[in-house]
Amino acid sequence: MKKTAPPHWATKLIARFSHPDASEEVQGDLLEMYEHWVRTVGTARASRRYILNVFKLMRPFAKSTESQQYSKTYSFSPVMIRNYFKVALRNLIKNKGYSAINIGGLSAGIAIAVLIGLWVHDEFSFDKYHQNYDRIAKVMQTVTVEGVQYHGEYMPAPLGNELRTQYADDFKYVVMSSFNDEHILAYGEKKFTKTGNYISPEAPEMLSLKMLQGTRAGLKEQNSVMLSEGVAHVLFGVENPLGKIVKLDNALNLKVTGVYEDLPYNTEFRDLTFIAPWDLYVSTQNWVKVALEGEQWDNNSWQILAQINPNSNFESVSQKIKGVKLKHAPHTAYLKPGLFLHPMEKWHLYSTWDNTGNVTARIQYVWLFSIIGAFVLLLASINFMNLSTARSEKRAKEVGIRKAIGSLRGQLIGQFLSESLLVVAFAFVLSIALVVLLLPAFNALADKQILFLWTSPRFWLAGITFCLITGLISGSYPALYLSSFQPIKVLKGTFSLGRFSAMPRKVLVVLQFTVSVTLIIGTIIVYRQIQHAKNRPIGYDRSGLIDVEINTPELCTQYNVFRRSLLETGAVVEMSTSSTPPTHTNSNNGGFEWEGKDPNFKDNFSTVAVTHDFGKTVGWQFVEGRDFSRSFSTDSTGMVMNEAALKYMGFRKPSDMIGKYMKWNGVTFTVVGVIKDMLMDSPFKPVGPALFMVNYGWANVINIKLSPALPARESLDKVEAVFHKLNPGSPFDFRFADDQFAKKFSTEERIAKLASVFASLAVMISCLGLFGLASFTAEQRTKEIGVRKVLGASLPNLLALLSKDFMLLVIISCLISIPLAWYMLNRWLLSYEYHTEISWWIFVLTTLGALAVTLLTVSYQAIRAALLDPVKSLKTE
Amino acid sequence: MKRTFLGEFEEIVLLTVASLRENAYAVTVTQELETKTGRQVGFSSVHTTLQRLEEKAYLTSVMGGATAERGGRRKRFFMVTALGQKVLSEVKTVRDELWSTLPSEFQLTNG
Numbered sequence: 001m002k003k004t005a006p007p008h009w010a011t012k013l014i015a016r017f018s019h020p021d022a023s024e025e026v027q028g029d030l031l032e033m034y035e036h037w038v039r040t041v042g043t044a045r046a047s048r049r050y051i052l053n054v055f056k057l058m059r060p061f062a063k064s065t066e067s068q069q070y071s072k073t074y075s076f077s078p079v080m081i082r083n084y085f086k087v088a089l090r091n092l093i094k095n096k097g098y099s100a101i102n103i104g105g106l107s108a109g110i111a112i113a114v115l116i117g118l119w120v121h122d123e124f125s126f127d128k129y130h131q132n133y134d135r136i137a138k139v140m141q142t143v144t145v146e147g148v149q150y151h152g153e154y155m156p157a158p159l160g161n162e163l164r165t166q167y168a169d170d171f172k173y174v175v176m177s178s179f180n181d182e183h184i185l186a187y188g189e190k191k192f193t194k195t196g197n198y199i200s201p202e203a204p205e206m207l208s209l210k211m212l213q214g215t216r217a218g219l220k221e222q223n224s225v226m227l228s229e230g231v232a233h234v235l236f237g238v239e240n241p242l243g244k245i246v247k248l249d250n251a252l253n254l255k256v257t258g259v260y261e262d263l264p265y266n267t268e269f270r271d272l273t274f275i276a277p278w279d280l281y282v283s284t285q286n287w288v289k290v291a292l293e294g295e296q297w298d299n300n301s302w303q304i305l306a307q308i309n310p311n312s313n314f315e316s317v318s319q320k321i322k323g324v325k326l327k328h329a330p331h332t333a334y335l336k337p338g339l340f341l342h343p344m345e346k347w348h349l350y351s352t353w354d355n356t357g358n359v360t361a362r363i364q365y366v367w368l369f370s371i372i373g374a375f376v377l378l379l380a381s382i383n384f385m386n387l388s389t390a391r392s393e394k395r396a397k398e399v400g401i402r403k404a405i406g407s408l409r410g411q412l413i414g415q416f417l418s419e420s421l422l423v424v425a426f427a428f429v430l431s432i433a434l435v436v437l438l439l440p441a442f443n444a445l446a447d448k449q450i451l452f453l454w455t456s457p458r459f460w461l462a463g464i465t466f467c468l469i470t471g472l473i474s475g476s477y478p479a480l481y482l483s484s485f486q487p488i489k490v491l492k493g494t495f496s497l498g499r500f501s502a503m504p505r506k507v508l509v510v511l512q513f514t515v516s517v518t519l520i521i522g523t524i525i526v527y528r529q530i531q532h533a534k535n536r537p538i539g540y541d542r543s544g545l546i547d548v549e550i551n552t553p554e555l556c557t558q559y560n561v562f563r564r565s566l567l568e569t570g571a572v573v574e575m576s577t578s579s580t581p582p583t584h585t586n587s588n589n590g591g592f593e594w595e596g597k598d599p600n601f602k603d604n605f606s607t608v609a610v611t612h613d614f615g616k617t618v619g620w621q622f623v624e625g626r627d628f629s630r631s632f633s634t635d636s637t638g639m640v641m642n643e644a645a646l647k648y649m650g651f652r653k654p655s656d657m658i659g660k661y662m663k664w665n666g667v668t669f670t671v672v673g674v675i676k677d678m679l680m681d682s683p684f685k686p687v688g689p690a691l692f693m694v695n696y697g698w699a700n701v702i703n704i705k706l707s708p709a710l711p712a713r714e715s716l717d718k719v720e721a722v723f724h725k726l727n728p729g730s731p732f733d734f735r736f737a738d739d740q741f742a743k744k745f746s747t748e749e750r751i752a753k754l755a756s757v758f759a760s761l762a763v764m765i766s767c768l769g770l771f772g773l774a775s776f777t778a779e780q781r782t783k784e785i786g787v788r789k790v791l792g793a794s795l796p797n798l799l800a801l802l803s804k805d806f807m808l809l810v811i812i813s814c815l816i817s818i819p820l821a822w823y824m825l826n827r828w829l830l831s832y833e834y835h836t837e838i839s840w841w842i843f844v845l846t847t848l849g850a851l852a853v854t855l856l857t858v859s860y861q862a863i864r865a866a867l868l869d870p871v872k873s874l875k876t877e
Numbered sequence: 878m879k880r881t882f883l884g885e886f887e888e889i890v891l892l893t894v895a896s897l898r899e900n901a902y903a904v905t906v907t908q909e910l911e912t913k914t915g916r917q918v919g920f921s922s923v924h925t926t927l928q929r930l931e932e933k934a935y936l937t938s939v940m941g942g943a944t945a946e947r948g949g950r951r952k953r954f955f956m957v958t959a960l961g962q963k964v965l966s967e968v969k970t971v972r973d974e975l976w977s978t979l980p981s982e983f984q985l986t987n988g
Contacts, residue, residue, distance in 0.1 A: 025940070026924065028950030029903040033920050036908060049920075056921035 004043050006034045010054040018057055020064040026057055080411060081418065088419035095391070098772060102387050103427045105768040109380020110431035110466070112761055115442050116373030117462075118435075122450050123366050126266050126348035131208035132307050135172070137314055137341035139163070139304040141325060144336045145604070148355045153342075154300035157291040160200075162324060163306065170312040170320065175200040176278045177303040178288075180271050184551055184730040186247040187235045193551075193733045194231055196274035198281030204260065206307045207269065213242050214258030219277040225254040228273045232259045248276060250552040250729030252284065265449035268347050297329035306341065314341045334602060360831065365751065372758050375515045377466075379762055382508045383769035384427075385474035388420055389481075389505065390776040399482050400490035412483035420475030424467045432463075445753055447746075477504075505773065506809055512766045513813035513850065514820070519759035521821040521846050525838060526752040529829060530745055532836035538741075539642075539678040539687075540582055541619035544573075544706040545737040546716075547581040550699055554727045559696060563613070565722045566704065571715035573707050576613035577699035583740035585680045585690065586700075592691070593663035594649060605645060606680070606688050609695035615640070617703045618678075624654035625673025628694055632672075636694055639669035642677045645689035662691070669693060683744050684832040704734075767857045770806060774858040778802060778865035785865055786873035798866035803858045810854045814847040882933075883964055889914070890926045891935055891965060895957045902941070902952045903927055927955055935961030 011027070018026045030053060037046035092099040127133060140153045160176045178198035185194050201219035204226065209216060218226045225246060232241045241256045248254055254276060263270050282288050291299045308317055318340040325337045342351070349363040399412060436452055443450055453459040550556055559577060566572040580586045585606040592603050612635065615627040623643060628635045639662055643654075651657050654674035662669045677687035706715040720732045778785075785798060793801075822838060829835040883891070893909050894901040903924045910918045930936040941952040957965070 022924075022928065022953070024950050025903070025953035028944070028947040028952060029920070029924065031947045031950070032904045033907065036904070053919070053921045056919070057924060 004038055004046075006031065006050045007047055010051045014054045014057060017060045019059040019062040021062075030054065030057070080414070084415040084418040085422060087415065088422045091395075091419065092423070097775075098387060098391060099423075101768050101772045102384055103423060103430060105765050106380045106384045106424065106427035106470075107430035107434060108761060109377050109383075109765055110427060111434035111438065112380075112758065113373045113377040113466075114431060114435045114463070115438065116369050116376075117459075118439075118450050118453065119442075119446055119448065120366055120370055120373075121453070122266055122448055123349060123362070127268055127344050129264050129267050130344065132206060133344055135310070136206060136305065136307050136344040138344075138347065139306060139321070140340055140342045141300075142336075142338045142340070142357070143332075145602070149353070149357045151353045151357075152300065153303055155302050155304045156297045156300055156325065156329070157288065157302055158295045158297060158328070159325065159339075160302075160304050162328070163304070163321065166324075167317070167320060170308055170317045171306050172309050173200075173202040173206045173305075173307045175203045175206055175305040175307075177203070177305060178278070178281050179303050180269075182549060182551065182733075183274075184247075184249050185231065185235065185274060186250065186729070187244065190235055191729075191731045192231075192234060193731055194273045195271040196276065197272055198276050198278050200278045203275065203305070204258070206305070209263075210261040212259045212261055213240075214256075216258070218257030219275060221255070221257070222277055222279045222283065223252070223254050224257040224277060226258040226260060226275045227256055228260055229262045231273045232256075250554075252280065254280075268344075295328070297325060298332055308341070314343050317341055354831075369754070372519070372755075375519075376758060376762055376765070379512050379515055379765050379769075381470050381474065382512050383765060383772070384420075384423070384470065385477065386505050386508050386769055387772045387776075388423070388474050389477045390773060395478075396482060396485055396490045399485055400487040403485070403487035404491065409483045413479040416479035416482065417472060417475040420478075421468070421471035424471040424474075428463060428467050445750070445757070447750065506805075509770065509773065509806070509809045510813045510816070512769060513810050513854075514817045516759070516762045516766045517814050517817040517846055517850050518821045518824075519755065519762050520849070521817065521842060522825060523752065523755045523759045524842050524846065525821075525825045525829070525836075526748065526755055528836050528842075529832065530748050530752055533683040533748075533832075533834060534745065536679060536683055536834065537676070539621060539676040542582070542737040542741060544708055544712065544715075545582070545618060545703065546706065546719075546734045547583075547701040547703050547737065547740075548723070548732070548734045549701055550577070552727055552729045554729060555702065556699060558726060559611070562702070562722070562726060565726065566719060569715075569718040569722060571707050571710050571718040573705040574613055574617040575702065575704050576611045576617040577696070577702050578611070578614055579607075579609035579695070579698045579700050580680075581701045581703065581735070581737065581740065582618045582678065582680060583737055583744075585688075589664070591664060594657075595660055597649070603649075604689075605648075606690040608690060608692045609698035610692050611696055611699075612694060614692070614703065617705045619705075620678055621676045623674045623676055625658045625671070627673060634670060635672065637667060637669050638672045638694055640673045640675055640692040641671060642675050642687065642690045644677050644687045645691060646674055648689035683741075684748075684834050686833055763853065767853060770854060770857045771861070774802070774806065774861040777805075778861045782865065782868065782873045785868065786870040789866075789870040790874070795863075795866050799859060799862050802862035802865065803855060806854055806858050807851060810850050811847070814843075814850055818843045818847075883935075883968060886922070887926055887930060888965075888968060890923060891930060891957065891961060894927075894930075894936060894955050895962075895965065899954065901955045904952075906955075930961070931955070934958060935964055 014027060014030060015023070030050060033053070034046055034050045037049050041049075130136060138153050139155055139159065140151060141155065143150050143152070157176070160174050163171055164174045176199065180195045180197050182193050183196055185192050185196075199219070201217070204211075204216035204219065209226075212229055214226070218224055225248065227235070227241060227246075235241065235246065236244065241259055244256050245253050246256060263272060282292055288302075290296070291301070308314065321339045321341070323338070325339055326333060329337070349366060350359050350361045352359070352361040354360045402412060402415075439450065439452060442448075548555075555562075563575045566575045585608065587607045588604055589607045590602060590604045592605060597603070610628070612628045612630050620627075620640075625640075628638050628640065632638070641657065646654060646657055649657070657671050658674065660671055662671060675692075678690065679687055680690070681688065704719060706712060706719075716734070719734075723732045781802070785793075785801075788798065788801075822843075825838060829838070889910065890906060893906050893913070897905055897909060903920065906927065907918050907920050907923045910916075910923065927936065927938075931938055935958060936955045937958050938953050938955050941954050943949050943951055
């Protein structure tokens with residue numbers, strides 16, 4: 001008989017969907033029945049019956065009763081995960097010291113990284129407040145003098161109109177601005193010095209100021225002013241400022257036409273606290289009017305901002321306008337002036353250039369700190385990994401037992417990973433608390449107003465991603481390594497980790513200390529550079545020296561009255577006016593003629609207008625010659641120059657120049673003296689050539705030398721009284737030359753402070769790690785130490801034994817970091833023209849310091865281990 | 878007396894299992910029922926009934942050895958448990974009692 005078979009598909013169906021507990025016999029029974037049916041009723045009906053029964057016997061949703069009683073083990077069942085966390089928590093609580101070091105170190109690291117991250121984020125979000133952020137630019141120009149390229153944002157006045165009319169297709173707005181400057185705002189009896197700007201009426205629209213009152217069109221009228229919220233508040237309090245009249249610089253009555261929201265701290269215009277119309281500036285300042293109407297293309301004194309049209313781009317517009325200035329001022333061709341647009345997105349981070357036009361700006365510090373942040377985070381993660389791997393070896397027995405009672409490898413991996421994730425999660429929460437606590441102090445240190453990004457999904461995403469990565473990486477070693485142990489070996493106690501198991505940890509320690517030592521060397525050198533510049537001879541005496549801005553007509557016209565009144569108070573040694581305070585220069589001029597000048601020499605001097613009393617006020621020091629004196633009537637065309645100017649002009653001895661003439665703008669000056677270089681500009685640059693001339697009309701500041709006999713506060717009160725009497729229109733605002741000088745270091749000091757904070761934290765974190773590791777090794781070698789003690793080892797022997805390994809690691813990292821630090825810092829120092837040298841003793845000192853710190857950290861554990869009673873340590877187990 | 882749930886079909890399946898002794902599994906039970914009752918018995922209903930009886934603990938089962946004729950698949954052999962025997966005898970007692978109350982001619986014609 002031909003062997004017949006039931007329909008194949010039905011067989012498959014019943015194999016797949018029968019009751020799991022009865023699958024086998026049902027299939028067999030059905031086959032047997034089929035044969036029976038074939039014999040009794042024929043193939044066709046047999047097949048039909050077979051199919052019918054298959055359908056009747058399908059139990060697609062039935063579950064095996066066996067599986068309900070004993071669940072299959074799989075790594076991610078909730079019960080197992082709960083167990084992992086329970087074991088992890090118990091482990092943490094059992095080893096409180098390790099847990100504290102581990103979590104504390106990691107959270108400190110994360111906190112630093114988060115702070116740096118917030119800082120970097122803030123740096124990159126500069127100026128984004130303005131809605132037209134990506135289309136606003138400054139017009140800037142480059143000039144090249146003797147192969148050195150300079151970038152400047154000072155623009156000639158007629159350029160604005162030229163751009164507006166000739167390039168109307170490219171520019172939506174072209175805005176003239178007088179630069180932010182201090183002015184006096186008064187309403188009734190209230191007078192304040194506030195920074196503000198004369199600016200074209202389109203500016204509020206271009207900068208998308210958020211108007212609280214009034215409209216952005218508020219500057220259309222000439223005698224109007226727009227105030228920031230803060231200024232409106234101090235001037236008017238709860239009164240409605242709109243329509244009120246405020247007095248500007250004690251001379252102009254302006255109607256308030258708008259109040260705008262204070263610009264945030266991370267914008268270029270954060271000090272723009274009021275805005276007056278550009279037209280008002282032009283009509284009240286004659287020199288501006290002359291420059292504008294007389295088409296003075298070589299008077300670069302103003303700022304031009306522009307917004308380009310949506311279909312233009314900065315590069316092409318820059319190309320178009322490049323030669324505009326040269327076209328109108330052909331006599332400046334030797335300077336090769338080139339105009340370009342500097343986009344707003346680059347203002348903050350890319351706005352300084354070196355002599356060849358490469359960007360050397362703040363972006364470098366952003367990179368520097370990002371790198372430091374990444375390293376600190378790396379240190380903390382390394383620590384964490386080191387400690388968790390060190391700890392996990394102690395748990396080999398646990399692994400053995402777990403395996404013996406049936407743990408799968410996957411489950412052990414899951415356990416160790418969940419443990420490290422738990423610790424990282426703790427650390428993350430702690431670090432956020434730390435950041436929130438530290439943020440105010442950090443803001444003060446970094447001169448920022450950063451808020452925590454509670455609502456930023458990107459921040460949380462980054463944080464959680466980091467936690468996952470750190471958790472997984474640091475957990476992966478114990479997870480993968482420990483789970484591979486053979487339970488028999490581990491439980492029998494014949495298990496040893498091998499000679500090289502400590503190798504990765506040693507590498508990590510070396511890496512950690514390399515970073516720390518580099519940071520320490522860096523900090524020391526930054527501080528030395530600052531100190532070096534601070535100790536530099538400045539050529540005058542700035543103690544008790546103050547300057548007061550001349551911003552009302554009263555201050556200009558009463559020189560002698562002022563001087564007499566001030567001297568009469570007895571609180572003032574001397575008073576003078578000058579075109580610039582001694583702490584900076586603001587005017588450079590060429591076109592001087594002198595005997596023996598090379599006709600091709602394009603000279604450029606800092607020019608300072610002073611009065612006869614200036615020298616006595618600031619206490620400048622003469623190399624040769626004499627100070628200005630009223631007893632020589634010819635001194636009204638006298639001139640004092642500094643040594644740098646003498647050298648610049650090609651003379652070696654002061655006597656070569658004293659008594660000789662200098663011609664400038666048709667006036668013949670006689671050089672009466674040569675002074676030692678007065679450090680007026682950057683303390684990191686050589687002093688430039690400077691010429692001092694007597695001019696009572698060209699005065700911007702009043703310099704006052706306070707009497708050293710009286711306390712400063714008392715003197716200032718007396719001076720203030722005089723100012724109130726003679727200049728009632730403005731508040732008495734003064735600046736100490738000391739403070740002004742100190743401000744020149746603010747960037748460097750900020751870097752130094754931040755670097756020292758980071759360096760000390762890096763060292764702390766590294767030491768924490770070392771401490772944990774040392775205590776671990778000491779614990780591991782308890783028996784060895786016991787045996788050694790019994791055999792007569794002394795305490796110093798044991799100390800040396802335990803510290804030797806670590807010292808060696810630290811020495812290796814010093815050897816790596818010294819050339820690294822030398823290379824990087826040398827490059828940093830070279831960016832300063834006046835810089836300190838890197839001395840060898842810094843490296844020696846740092847190495848010794850690192851060794852001392854290591855010894856301290858390790859010795860606590862080492863001494864403790866060495867003092868242990870050998871009887872006890874040998875009795876263990 | 879506690880009522881035992883035993884349907885008519887369940888009862889005859891249980892009895893068949895008892896009568897087949899060591900060779901009672903779904904196929905033999907079906908075939909036996911067919912020959913004894915002469916009616917067409919659905920295999921699936923026999924199978925389900927056997928399982929239900931096992932759930933009620935009237936039957937117990939063991940898997941037999943591998944067999945050649947059905948693709949090497951094992952058979953599930955059923956045996957009547959003590960409880961199953963008790964239930965069967967209870968049912969029989971009830972029947973007997975009922976029979977005993979019948980008029981004699983009934984007994985005669987059928988007896």
